Amino acid sequence: xxxxxxxxxxxxxxxxxxxxxxxxxxxxxxxxxxxxxxxxxxxxxxxxxxxxxxxxxxxxxxxxxxxxxxxxxxxxxxxxxxxxxxxxxxxxxxxxxxxxxxxxxxxxxxxxxxxxxxxxxxxxxxxxxxxxxxxxxxxxxxxxxxxxxxxxxxxxxxxxxxxxxxxxxxxxxxxxxxxxxxxxxxxxxxxxxxxxxxxxxxxxxxxxxxxxxxxxxxxxxxxxxxxxxxxxxxxxxxxxxxxxxxxxxxxxxxxxxxxxxxxxxxxxx
Numbered sequence: 001x002x003x004x005x006x007x008x009x010x011x012x013x014x015x016x017x018x019x020x021x022x023x024x025x026x027x028x029x030x031x032x033x034x035x036x037x038x039x040x041x042x043x044x045x046x047x048x049x050x051x052x053x054x055x056x057x058x059x060x061x062x063x064x065x066x067x068x069x070x071x072x073x074x075x076x077x078x079x080x081x082x083x084x085x086x087x088x089x090x091x092x093x094x095x096x097x098x099x100x101x102x103x104x105x106x107x108x109x110x111x112x113x114x115x116x117x118x119x120x121x122x123x124x125x126x127x128x129x130x131x132x133x134x135x136x137x138x139x140x141x142x143x144x145x146x147x148x149x150x151x152x153x154x155x156x157x158x159x160x161x162x163x164x165x166x167x168x169x170x171x172x173x174x175x176x177x178x179x180x181x182x183x184x185x186x187x188x189x190x191x192x193x194x195x196x197x198x199x200x201x202x203x204x205x206x207x208x209x210x211x212x213x214x215x216x217x218x219x220x221x222x223x224x225x226x227x228x229x230x231x232x233x234x235x236x237x238x239x240x241x242x243x244x245x246x247x248x249x250x251x252x253x254x255x256x257x258x259x260x261x262x263x264x265x266x267x268x269x
Contacts (some may be wrong), residue, residue, distance in 0.1 A: 017038065034093065
């Protein structure tokens with residue numbers, strides 16, 4: 001199977017993986033089902049980092065996991081639960097089964113960001129997911145608990161999902177997402193994360209809010225930046241707020257950077 005170089009170069013990592021899935025679909029054995037991170041991308045869930053070169057399927061004719069060129073076949077000990085839609089005519093595992101597979105096979109930050117998108121969209125219920133995952137002392141239970149602790153339907157973006165799982169990995173106390181602070185004049189400031197036990201507000205500071213026309217809402221980037229400064233000043237003036245920490249994607253990709261950021265604000269980890 002071939003794809004034009006110009007078309008390939010325009011694809012992001014998820015798009016390239018889906019192109020590989022289209023290429024292998026015609027030669028899959030009957031009964032095969034797209035699964036794991038491949039199914040997650042087919043559900044439209046976000047991916048942190050690069051997508052794998054090999055496409056994942058569950059194949060009932062496979063006695064043990066098989067690695068082939070461009071393909072990983074997983075054994076199907078039971079018929080997988082599939083989604084009502086297909087990809088290139090091949091069934092796809094449903095969101096719950098996809099989430100279980102992603103959580104048990106991918107790095108915790110990759111799994112949490114992907115699965116949190118399903119929670120945010122309402123296609124996944126955390127309680128249902130908890131019942132399908134291994135519990136202590138079973139193998140994989142710690143990984144499952146780590147991801148579950150980071151999931152929340154009020155996370156508004158991929159950046160917030162990524163931030164939440166990093167909080168869990170750092171061992172920070174529980175926080176509340178999307179908390180509103182109300183002032184005497186009736187105005188309200190909503191923050192991404194609030195740590196009541198620490199008196200710390202955390203904001204995921206993505207570049208998009210200063211360049212995306214839909215988020216600028218007719219304002220100039222400089223005006224949006226000034227509004228954010230005034231908003232932070234109001235928050236810092238609240239008696240309950242000890243400090244405001246702004247987290248960027250640069251901090252999230254390296255736990256040591258995020259740890260250093262919190263320490264620089266006087267937060268012990």
